[in-house]
Each structure stands twice: as C-alpha cells, then as structure tokens.
Amino acid sequence: MTTIQKIVLITGAARRIGAQMAQAFHDAGYGIVLHYRDSKVEADALMTLLNEARAGSAWVVQADLQLVGDIKRMVDETVKKTGRLDVLINNASSFYATPVIKAEEKQWDDLVGSNLKAPFFVSQAAYPALRETQGSIVNIVDIYAQRSLAEYPIYSTAKAGLYALTKSLAKELAPEVRVNGVSPGAILWPEHQSTEKNEEILKQIPLQRQGSPSDIAATALFLARDANYITGQVIAVDGGKGLV
Numbered sequence: 001m002t003t004i005q006k007i008v009l010i011t012g013a014a015r016r017i018g019a020q021m022a023q024a025f026h027d028a029g030y031g032i033v034l035h036y037r038d039s040k041v042e043a044d045a046l047m048t049l050l051n052e053a054r055a056g057s058a059w060v061v062q063a064d065l066q067l068v069g070d071i072k073r074m075v076d077e078t079v080k081k082t083g084r085l086d087v088l089i090n091n092a093s094s095f096y097a098t099p100v101i102k103a104e105e106k107q108w109d110d111l112v113g114s115n116l117k118a119p120f121f122v123s124q125a126a127y128p129a130l131r132e133t134q135g136s137i138v139n140i141v142d143i144y145a146q147r148s149l150a151e152y153p154i155y156s157t158a159k160a161g162l163y164a165l166t167k168s169l170a171k172e173l174a175p176e177v178r179v180n181g182v183s184p185g186a187i188l189w190p191e192h193q194s195t196e197k198n199e200e201i202l203k204q205i206p207l208q209r210q211g212s213p214s215d216i217a218a219t220a221l222f223l224a225r226d227a228n229y230i231t232g233q234v235i236a237v238d239g240g241k242g243l244v
Contacts, residue, residue, distance in 0.1 A: 005031045005057065006133075007082045008224070009075070011065060011122060012092030014039035016188055017140070019046055020213035021089060022058075024221050026050050032058045033078045035092065037065065065092055065118035066110075075125040085129035087224045090119035090162075091140045095190065098154045108154050115158035116165065123169055127177060136178040136231075138220045139166045143183045143238050163234055170232030178231040180223045185238025187211045206240030 008025045012018045013034040019042070022032045032050055036043035043060045050058035059081050063074035079085055094114040098107045123137055130137065145163040148156035163181065170179040186205060189198050202208060215237050223230065236242050 005029070006086040007031045007033060007078070007084050008087035008089060009033040009035065009061075009078050009085060009126065010089045010091055011035040011118070012037075014043035014046060017184070017213045017216050018089075018091045021091065021217040021220050022046060022050070024214070024217035025087070025224075026053070026057060028221055028225060030087070031056075031082055033082065034058065034060045035065075035074060036060065036062055037092070065122065066113045068121050071118070071121045072125050075122070075129070079129050084133055085126060086133045086135040088123065088126045088130060088135070088137045089140065089220060089224075090122055090137065092118060093140065095152075095155055097151045099151045100153055103154060111154045112158045112161070115155065116161040119162055120165060123165075123173075123179075127173060131173075131176040134176055136180070136224050137169065137173075138223050139179070139181040139234075140216070140220075141166065141181040141183040141234050143185045143236055143242055145183060145234075147242070166234055167232050174231060178223075178227070180227065180230060180232065181234035182216055182219045182223070183234055183236045183238065184216050185211060185236065185241045187213060187216060187237070204241060204244050205238070206243060209239065211237060211239055 008030045010018055010022055013022050014036040026032050034043045047058045047060050061074045061077050063070040094111050119139055139162055141163050142159040144156045145159035166181040186201055219235055219237050
C-alpha cells in the first residue's frame with residue numbers, strides 16, 4: 001500500500017526556527033516546501049539535504065510576502081509542484097525595535113506586513129487547497145502578542161493582530177481547516193543583545209533556562225498532525241514566562 005506524502009508549506013523556512021520545523025516535519029514523513037525571500041543559498045542547501053535523506057521530498061519557492069501577487073504565485077507553485085497542501089506554517093517574520101518617538105512609516109509597513117498582512121493573505125491563498133485535504137494552519141505568534149515588549153510597539157501590535165487572526169480564522173475556516181498558533185518565548189536571542197540582558201531574562205523564567213527551536217518545531221508538529229480536535233488555540237512555549 002502506497003503511503004500518501006502529506007505536504008507542508010513553511011514560510012521563512014531557510015533559517016533558524018523555520019529550518020528546524022522543516023527538519024522536524026521531514027523526519028515525520030512530510031514533504032516540505034521551503035519558502036524564502038532572500039535566503040536562496042540557505043534554502044537550496046536545506047532542500048538538498050532533505051532530498052538526500054528522502055528523494056522527492058523537498059522543494060523551494062521564492063516570494064516577497066509583502067506582495068499579494070507573489071503570495072498567490074507561491075501557493076499556486078506549491079500545489080503545482082506537489083499536487084496537494086496539508087499544512088501551512090506562517091513563520092516568516094521581521095523583528096526589530098521601533099521606539100515610538102523614532103518609529104517610521106516604512107517600519108510600520110514592514111513589521112505589520114510580515115507579521116500580520118502576510119499570514120492573512122497566505123492563509124487566504126492556501127485555503128482552497130487546505131480545504132481539499134482537511135488540513136491545518138499553524139501561525140508562529142509570540143508571547144509579546146499578549147504582553148507587549150517595551151520599545152517594540154509595532155512588532156507587538158502586529159503579533160497581537162496575528163493572535164486575533166488565529167482565533168478569527170479558526171472560526172471562519174472550520175470545519176474543513178483547523179487554525180492554531182505557537183507563541184515562542186526565549187528561544188533564540190535577538191542579534192546584538194547583550195549576555196547580561198539574556199541572563200536577566202532567564203532569571204524571570206520559572207524553568208530558569210532558554211528554550212530550543214526544537215521545542216517550537218515539536219509543538220507545531222503536534223498541532224498539525226496529532227491535534228485533530230484542537231482549533232483556535234495559541235500555545236505558549238515559554239518556560240512559564242507568561243506566569244510571571
């Protein structure tokens with residue numbers, strides 16, 4: 001009996017948490033479509049690695065997710081290459097400080113575009129294919145969606161929107177498509193953040209340690225593969241930081 005290879009499209013899949021999720025889903029038997037915007041070298045290298053482990057199991061698609069036309073092309077290309085779509089992971093994100101007295105319109109457009117506009121329009125474009133497979137969407141949110149981060153007002157607002165979007169889509173796309181989210185805590189430190197700041201953050205976490213990208217990947221896989229009666233939930237993977 002031939003086993004059907006289920007397909008997951010991961011946005012921002014070339015590096016960091018996106019690449020870890022790609023590996024985890026691949027290990028679980030999924031075919032992986034790796035989206036990238038600029039990280040072609042990393043995406044191609046990961047595709048090659050996955051295809052060496054299992055032939056015909058990984059593809060790459062390029063798109064600027066700020067452009068709705070690119071989004072539609074990306075989803076069409078995904079379905080054309082693979083024949084189906086079972087899981088969408090909205091992972092691609094921009095993250096940087098925008099203190100309110102210095103914030104610029106282009107920063108608003110970039111942060112809201114990558115963290116909220118893109119997940120909405122990618123989900124919209126992917127819905128017909130996901131409906132056919134009774135598939136699911138997993139949005140990578142952030143613990144700061146509910147507890148805003150000082151000097152990151154635009155990012156925090158965009159992620160709060162993504163949190164709300166997750167709930168809204170879960171209602172609207174049911175019963176054919178489940179929609180859930182994962183909110184990472186201290187998983188990967190921001191670039192250029194001091195060791196002292198990192199240690200200060202760890203002291204505030206009940207589990208007293210940093211998480212791993214594999215923690216996010218495992219939770220996303222659970223929501224996509226095992227959580228058949230869960231929709232509209234956002235799971236915090238934060239070592240208990242939200243309790244403080």
